[in-house]
Amino acid sequence: MLEKYDYLGIINDRLNNILRLENGNAGLIEPIRYSVLGGGKRIRPLLSIASGRINAADFDAVLDIGCALELIHCYSLVHDDLPAMDNDDLRRGLATCHKKYDEATAILVGDALQSLAFEVLSAPTLNLPQESKLKIINLVSKASGISGMVGGQLIDLYSTGQELTLTILQNMHAQKTGALIRAAILSGYLCGSAFSLDKYNTLSQIADSLGLLFQIMDDILDVTQSSHTLGKTANKDIINDKATYVSLLGLEEARGIADELYREIITDLSRLKNSAMLQEIATIVYKRNH
C-alpha cells in the first residue's frame, strides 16, 4: 500500500527538521522529539498531501501544513495519555511521555507542540498566499479547540461508564478525531491555487465519512487485535467501560457500517480528478490491523 506515494520518510524528515535540537530549550526539545518522532502512521500529513494533489498544491507547503497538523495530533496524544485523562502507559509501543519523563514535562510538551504548530502555519517561509495561510490557521484552530478535538475529548471523558446514544457517540468522534482529519483534508486542498466551493464541500463530506470510518475501525481493532499489534493497550475501551461503535452495535453491525462508509468514500472520490492517493489512504484506514 502507498508504495507509489512513499511519503512517510519525507514526513518524518520534515518533522525531524522542524524539531531540530538547536531550536530552543534542550530540556523541552528532547521530550518533544521523543513524543513526535517515536513512530506513528502520519495519517494527517498523508491526508494533506493526498488532498493537495487534487488541487495541484505546492508540495513543500502541503508537507508543512500536514506536519503542523501532526504536531497538534501528537500534543493531543501526550495530554490524553496523562493520569488525569486516559492514564495510559503505552503509546506506539513505547512508554508514554509522562511515564518516560514526568507529568509536568508531558503537560508542557503538549502545550509547546500546539504553539509550534501555529508557528509552522504562520511561518514567513511557508510558500502560500497570505489568504490561504490565514484560512488554514483559522480552520486548524477551530478544529483543535472547543468545538473540535478538545471539546470531543471532554465529552469522551465524561461519558465514560455512561450509556451513550449512537448520536452522541457520533458527535463526540466527529469532534475528537473527525475535526482534525477534516482540517487535514481541507487545508491540503486550500494549498492549491484553484478554489471550487463544490469540490471543497465534496471533500468536506468525504472527510467526515473518513473520520467516522477511522473511528469505527479503531473500535473494531480495539477488540480484535492484541496490544502487540496495536502498539498500545488492547481492549482499552472495555477496560475503561467506554461506549464504542462495537459496544453499541455489536461487531458485525459495526463492520457493516464500516463497509458501507468505505464504499461511499471510494465512490465519491472517484468523481474527483487526481484522487488516487486519497483513495489509497481510505483503503489503508479500512484495511489496517493497527
Next chain:
Amino acid sequence: MLEKYDYLGIINDRLNNILRLENGNAGLIEPIRYSVLGGGKRIRPLLSIASGRINAADFDAVLDIGCALELIHCYSLVHDDLPAMDNDDLRRGLATCHKKYDEATAILVGDALQSLAFEVLSAPTLNLPQESKLKIINLVSKASGISGMVGGQLIDLYSTGQELTLTILQNMHAQKTGALIRAAILSGYLCGSAFSLDKYNTLSQIADSLGLLFQIMDDILDVTQSSHTLGKTANKDIINDKATYVSLLGLEEARGIADELYREIITDLSRLKNSAMLQEIATIVYKRNH
C-alpha cells in the same frame, strides 16, 4: 491610575463576548469562562492597546489581539496551577480551575484556550491587513512556545530547589513572562499602519525591561504582601524554595534594580509620541501592591 484610559470594562466585555456560552460545548465553555472571567489585571490587553496608540492602531483590532494574548496568559495560569506543576489552590482569590472542576477539565481548558487564541488572531472579521495578522500570529506562537513562555516554565520547574545564577533567573523570566509581554507590546504596534524598524526595536527593548520589572515586582510582592492582598498564596516562592530576585539579591537590591528599570522605561518611552498610556501602565506595574 489609568482612569483616563478605562479599558478594563471594555476588555472584559470583549472576553465575555469571545467566550459566549453558545460558542460550543457547554461542559467546556463554563470552566473556560470561570478561568478567564474571574478577574485579572488584563496587563497584556492593556499593553497591546497602549502600544497600538503609538501607531494609531484600529481600536477593535488591537483589542482582539490583546484579548487573544490574555487567553494564552489564562491558559498558562490554569496549567501552571495543576498539581503536577505549581500545585496551587488559589488564583485571583478563587479556587483554581482543577480545584473547582478537576484536573482533566483544567488540562482541556488550557488546551482549548490556546486554540481559541489563534482562532481570534486568524478570524476573517479581524480588521487588519493579512500581512499584519500573519506577523502577529507568528510572533505570538513563538512567544508562547519552546523558546518562550512554555520553555521558561520548564526551566522554572526544574530549577526549583536549585541554586540559580542571576543570568539563568533572568533568562528564565525573559521566556516565562517576558516573551508574552513583549508580544503584547509589539503586536499592538503591528496593528498600526505605519512601520518604523527603529520604533519597533525601541519598543522591543522597552518591553524586555518592562517584563523584567514586572517579574522583580512580583518577587518583591510575594514576600511583602499578604495572600489576601495578592489574591493568591503569599510567600509561595519561599514555600516552594524558588530562586527569585529577592532570594538572590535581597529585598533592597531587588528594589534598587526595579527603581532603575522603571526610570529607564519612562525615559525611553518619553521619546515616543503618544506613549502616555504605556507610561501609565509601567507606573502601575512598578507601584502595584498585588
